[in-house]
Amino acid sequence: MYLENIILHNYRNYGDINFTPSPNINYIYGENAQGKTNLLESIYYLLTAHSFKTKNEYELVKWGGSYLRIKGKVWVKGDISNINIYFSNNKEKKILVNGKEVKRDSFFSMFPVVIFHPEDLLMIKEGPLLRRKFLNREITRMYTRYWKYLQQYYRVLRQRNSLLKDQAVKRKDLESWDEILCFYGSKVVYLRMKFLNKLDKYFKEIHGTFTNNKEDVRLYYKSCVNLEEVTQVDKTGKDKITEKEIYNQFFNLLKDKQEEEIKKRYTMIGPQVEDFNVYINNKNIKKYASQGQQRTAVLSLKIALFNFLEENNKFSILLLDDVFSELDEKRKRAVLDFVEDKGLQCFITSYEKKVIPAEKNSFAVYKLDGGGLVNENSGKFN
Amino acid sequence: MHYPQSLQELINTFNSFPGVGPKTAQRLAFYLISLPGEEVEKMARAMVKAKKRLRYCSRCFSFTEEEQCNICSDTGRNSFTICVVQHPRDVLVMEKTGQFKGKYHVLHGALSPVEGVGPEELNIPRLLERIKNEGVKEVIIATNPNVEGDATASYLSRQIKPLGVRVTRIAFGLPVGGDLEYADELTLGRALEGRIELE
Ligand SMILES: Nc1ncnc2c1ncn2[C@@H]1O[C@H](COP(=O)(O)OP(=O)(O)O)[C@@H](O)[C@H]1O
Ligand SMILES: [Mg+2]
Ligand SMILES: [Zn+2]
Numbered sequence: 070m071y072l073e074n075i076i077l078h079n080y081r082n083y084g085d086i087n088f089t090p091s092p093n094i095n096y097i098y099g100e101n102a103q104g105k106t107n108l109l110e111s112i113y114y115l116l117t118a119h120s121f122k123t124k125n126e127y128e129l130v131k132w133g134g135s136y137l138r139i140k141g142k143v144w145v146k147g148d149i150s151n152i153n154i155y156f157s158n159n160k161e162k163k164i165l166v167n168g169k170e171v172k173r174d175s176f177f178s179m180f181p182v183v184i185f186h187p188e189d190l191l192m193i194k195e196g197p198l199l200r201r202k203f204l205n206r207e208i209t210r211m212y213t214r215y216w217k218y219l220q221q222y223y224r225v226l227r228q229r230n231s232l233l234k235d236q237a238v239k240r241k242d243l244e245s246w247d248e249i250l251c252f253y254g255s256k257v258v259y260l261r262m263k264f265l266n267k268l269d270k271y272f273k274e275i276h277g278t279f280t281n282n283k284e285d286v287r288l289y290y291k292s293c294v295n296l297e298e299v300t301q302v303d304k305t306g307k308d309k310i311t312e313k314e315i316y317n318q319f320f321n322l323l324k325d326k327q328e329e330e331i332k333k334r335y336t337m338i339g340p341q342v343e344d345f346n347v348y349i350n351n352k353n354i355k356k357y358a359s360q361g362q363q364r365t366a367v368l369s370l371k372i373a374l375f376n377f378l379e380e381n382n383k384f385s386i387l388l389l390d391d392v393f394s395e396l397d398e399k400r401k402r403a404v405l406d407f408v409e410d411k412g413l414q415c416f417i418t419s420y421e422k423k424v425i426p427a428e429k430n431s432f433a434v435y436k437l438d439g440g441g442l443v444n445e446n447s448g449k450f451n
Numbered sequence: 452m453h454y455p456q457s458l459q460e461l462i463n464t465f466n467s468f469p470g471v472g473p474k475t476a477q478r479l480a481f482y483l484i485s486l487p488g489e490e491v492e493k494m495a496r497a498m499v500k501a502k503k504r505l506r507y508c509s510r511c512f513s514f515t516e517e518e519q520c521n522i523c524s525d526t527g528r529n530s531f532t533i534c535v536v537q538h539p540r541d542v543l544v545m546e547k548t549g550q551f552k553g554k555y556h557v558l559h560g561a562l563s564p565v566e567g568v569g570p571e572e573l574n575i576p577r578l579l580e581r582i583k584n585e586g587v588k589e590v591i592i593a594t595n596p597n598v599e600g601d602a603t604a605s606y607l608s609r610q611i612k613p614l615g616v617r618v619t620r621i622a623f624g625l626p627v628g629g630d631l632e633y634a635d636e637l638t639l640g641r642a643l644e645g646r647i648e649l650e
Contacts, residue, residue, distance in 0.1 A: 224598045231564040242569065245562065245606035249598055
């Protein structure tokens with residue numbers, strides 16, 4: 070997949086811009102606050118109708134403006150799609166693909182894109198919320214049914230918690246919600262485990278490349294159910310997670326916790342409290358790794374995601390915002406080699422130009438200055 | 452500009468209907484006043500008549516003009532099977548399949564703690580009484596195939612099973628998260644055949 074053209078009107082600090090990037094590597098540099106992150110955000114927004122920076126979409130409209138418009142042409146497996154997103158301050162929002170209106174939920178997994186940006190580091194440094202968000206977003210992209218399960222799960226959870234808030238909750242009333250809670254909950258947990266197991270394989274591989282095999286990494290899903298017990302060896306000798314076993318454990322655990330839940334007045338177990346950890350050489354990265362190590366690990370995770378998507382026939386665009394700030398020379402090179410070898414479309418931003426080695430002359434280099442892009446290869450003004 | 456008071460009142464009335472927004476309410480109001488006087492009076496009479504005459508069937512809680520609805524008083528139908536539905540309109544949906552020959556019980560909703568609806572707010576105690584008194588052998592639960600409908604089914608099954616009665620749930624082929632109302636006769640007919648035993 071690649072982006073042929075993007076047109077912004079009133080997006081963040083951009084008034085009007087018409088950008089026709091290279092189908093390969095686009096290197097965009099410029100001083101602080103020139104709109105590098107905003108540009109990557111707009112590409113991400115064009116392809117997902119979500120911002121990776123904010124939940125409040127008003128922020129995307131240029132100050133003083135009342136609406137924004139993003140248009141783009143995207144090639145997917147030999148077919149071109151025209152995307153048109155319109156968004157106004159009075160909450161009106163329209164997503165059109167080839168002239169037909171598309172709902173946001175189904176649009177989200179239509180055009181795969183992977184972003185790495187500096188704030189992704191918080192995913193490792195902070196509590197489980199951002200990690201769960203990462204899972205929910207990326208699993209939805211991989212297995213569309215996941216979103217439906219998650220929504221249904223939260224609907225049951227809301228009902229059950231509302232019941233638990235009642236001081237005089239009856240056991241038989243509570244129990245009538247348990248089966249349906251476990252039904253959707255086990256589907257959510259199952260897909261999270263399956264997703265992380267697969268992602269782990271790509272993660273190990275790419276992180277090995279980036280670190281000269283000095284760091285062995287691992288992803289580990291922290292569930293209420295016992296991972297070892299729900300994983301069984303199947304006929305072909307492979308590990309297989311069994312959804313039924315997750316259901317059973319979840320259901321039994323709910324019974325064990327009933328007393329405590331009635332006392333505490335909320336549902337204590339389930340995907341809403343679960344988390345995953347990243348390990349480097351068997352140590353939890355959150356506590357025992359340097360900032361640079363953490364940063365490389367997040368980058369590896371994002372690239373692993375890209376490879377995982379690719380293996381599932383979803384060839385995505387890669388956005389790397391400010392990726393080089395804390396990487397040493399070797400790692401910078403490894404990243405550049407990776408994107409070049411893949412032959413994928415990639416957008417890299419940086420505050421300096423000198424990162425690109427002389428022989429990487431296939432890069433399209435742009436200078437960003439006050440919301441205007443200048444192509445330095447051709448001198449053409451975009 | 453303000454509309455005359457009576458017109459505004461009419462618009463507000465329509466606006467209070469479920470699923471009717473201000474624009475539709477306006478259109479309906481203008482349509483109504485464009486009709487001949489006797490037409491409007493006929494409509495008003497129909498409304499008042501329906502409201503006056505209709506009441507809940509004392510047995511199944513569906514709508515009726517008598518003490519009991521014509522399904523409950525039909526001696527040709529078997530009383531051993533009760534089909535439990537959420538809403539009176541679901542009775543009609545089930546009847547259209549032509550495949551069900553038992554009786555009904557209308558809950559008038561589904562369990563929903565968020566909205567303060569518990570078993571006592573539904574006609575569940577009356578259902579349990581009927582099962583005990585009417586020699587019921589099977590209860591088919593046809594609540595909506597969504598989270599609340601499923602929890603209601605689970606609750607009912609836990610209450611009814613210990614009475615030694617077979618409990619089944621129609622589930623086959625119904626859209627997940629939907630309303631019974633929107634299931635067509637064919638899928639519902641199949642659903643009825645493929646009903647599953649509740650554990
Ligand atoms: N809605 C908006 N309207 C106008 N300018 C905005 C808007 N949102 C952010 N900005 C401006 O965009 C600039 C930041 O752009 P950013 O893409 O983060 O820069 P960088 O090049 O450092 O990545 C800031 O100067 C900010 O004031
Ligand atoms: Mg930036
Ligand atoms: Zn009746």
